Amino acid sequence: MNDLLITGLLIVSLFLLLGSGVWIGLTLTGVAWIGMELFSSRPAGDAMALTIWGSASSWTLTALPLFIWMGEILFRTRLSESMFRGLAPWVNALPGRLLHTNIIGSTIFAAVSGSSAxxxxxxxxxxxxxxxRRGYPPEKIVGSLGGASTLGLLIPPSIIMIVYGVAAEVSIAKLFVAGVIPGLMLAALFSGAIVVWALLNPQAVPQSDGSLSFMDKLRESRHLIPVVLLIGGVIGTIYSGIATATEAAAVGVVGALILSASQRSLNWQSFRDALLGATRLYCMIALILAGAAFLTLAMGYIGLPRHLAEFVASLNLSPGVLLIALALFYILLGCFLDGISMIVLTMGVVLPTVQAAGIDLVWFGIFIVIVVEMAQITPPVGFNLFVLQGMTRRDIDWIAKACLPYFFLMVLAIALLYWFPALVTWLPSRM
Incomplete structure (x- = not known):
């Protein structure tokens, strides 16, 4: 049976299982089982047991539940309120005024959360x-928040970077460091877009409530100290080489607990809710990763990744054309799947192709994360769109339209990273 027919059968199986409501992790396991039973001589049960155990017992993966737990703890503190008080006095002088708090606040919180949602x-x-309440245009409020909150995936620590690092066997610490400059660049592009809009539409921007003296601004900035210390503890220990990504995640959890206790938002109920929330989310991700590991093994035995890589190599696509094709593929896939599922579903097939094209895997990881960010604000399955819909009660199409300018800014960011790859590779090369 030729590769095209095998691929078609497995894809049909995948969508039938997904369409019937089966969990994604179990769907991946089922497709892998079908592939091994029909097209491989290796016993599927033995392979599944060994692969799932190996995936679940990975030490590298330990960072994932810790970062998720850290985000859940911080979600229940007054961190966002403190950040607003510390940031607002400094952005009042910028065109667009307080709209920049969405960008800067999301950038800061992304550095301690790891989750876009x-x-x-x-x-x-x-x-x-x-x-x-202050009279800013609703579409600008929602659009800037939807776009900027995707930075939770790019600015370290990032849950999706950990997933990619495990799937691609790339240093998670290097991925974290590689995401810093692109993340700040993307935040600057978002703020720049607000500045341009505000200069073109000055009448749409409410007047400032009043100006504070420099010393008053400094006094308000004290509210940023806890989050700055937490970011420094997590990222600083990784960049300095003091701690691995997993150890830095433990530092983050301890710091989040201390911050929560200092704000008096840590009690038995909030601790229990954070722990259960992190456990539920991690169990879902771990099941997906286990199924993806089994599917990757099955694809290896069937030989599809090798044959696909050979086919793509035979097309003699330049790295640029290949990346454009992959970007379009992931944007389309992002209309139906969440980011983690997109990565674990495709890495087994895509990575050999990318390596054959000579593309650096750390750079490709940042590329993938930005493309997944774009998928977070594309309907019908844009997770950030769902979050915004729940908070604003607006129609999903209206929210997607408000976020559309930020989608195109991410396209620009990918082009800049392709033209200037050192934006990604410079910091990791110095570790």
Whole structure:
């Protein structure tokens, strides 16, 4: 049976299982089982047991539940309120004024959360009512928040980077460091877009409530000290080489607990809720990763990745054309799947192709994360769109339209990273 027919059969099986409501992790396991039973001589049960155990017992993966737990703890603190108080006095002089709090607040919270949805929900709970009360245009409030909250995936620590690092066997610490400059660049592009809009539409920007003296601004900035210390503890220990990504995640959890206790938001109920929330989310991700590991093994025995890589190599696509094709593929896939599922579903097939094209895997990891960010604000399955819909009660199409300019800014960011790859590779090369 030729490769095209095998691929078609497995894809049909995948969508039939997904369409019937089977969990993604179990769907991946089922497709792998079908592939091994029909097209391989290796016993599927033995292979599944060994692969799932190996995936679940990975030491590298330990960082994932810890970062998720850290984000859940912070979600229940008054961190976002403190960040708004510390940031607002400094952005009043910029064109667009307080709209920049969505960008800067999301950038800061992304550095302690690792989750796009958590960043969107936490910052949105505070900024949407406040900016609406002050008279800012609703589409600009929602659009800037939806776009900027995707930075939760790019600015370290990032849950999706850990997933990619495990799947691609790439240093998670290097991925974290590689995401810093692109993340800040993307935040600057978002703020720049607000500045341009505000200069073109000055009448749409509410007047400032008044100016504070420099010393008053400094006094308000004290509210940023806890989050700055936490970011420094997590990222600083990784970049300095003091701790691995897993050890830095433990530092983050301890720091989040201390921050929560200092704000008096740590009690038995919040501790229990954070722990259970992190456990539920991690169990879902771990099941997906286990199924993806089994599917990758099955694809290896069938030989599809090798044959696909040979086919793509025979097309003699330049790295640029290959990346454009992959970007379009992931954007399309992102209309139906969440980011983690997109990565674990495709890495077994895509990585051999990328390696054959000579593309650096750390750079490719950042490329993938930005493309997944784009998928977070594309309907019908854009997770940030769902979060925003829940907070604003607006129609999903209206929210997607408000976020569309930020989608195109991410396209620009990918082009800049392709033209200037050192934006990604410079920091990791110095570790």
């Amino acid at each position: 958590a960043t969107c929900a936490t910052i949105g709970k505070m900024t949407i009512p406040e900016l609406t």
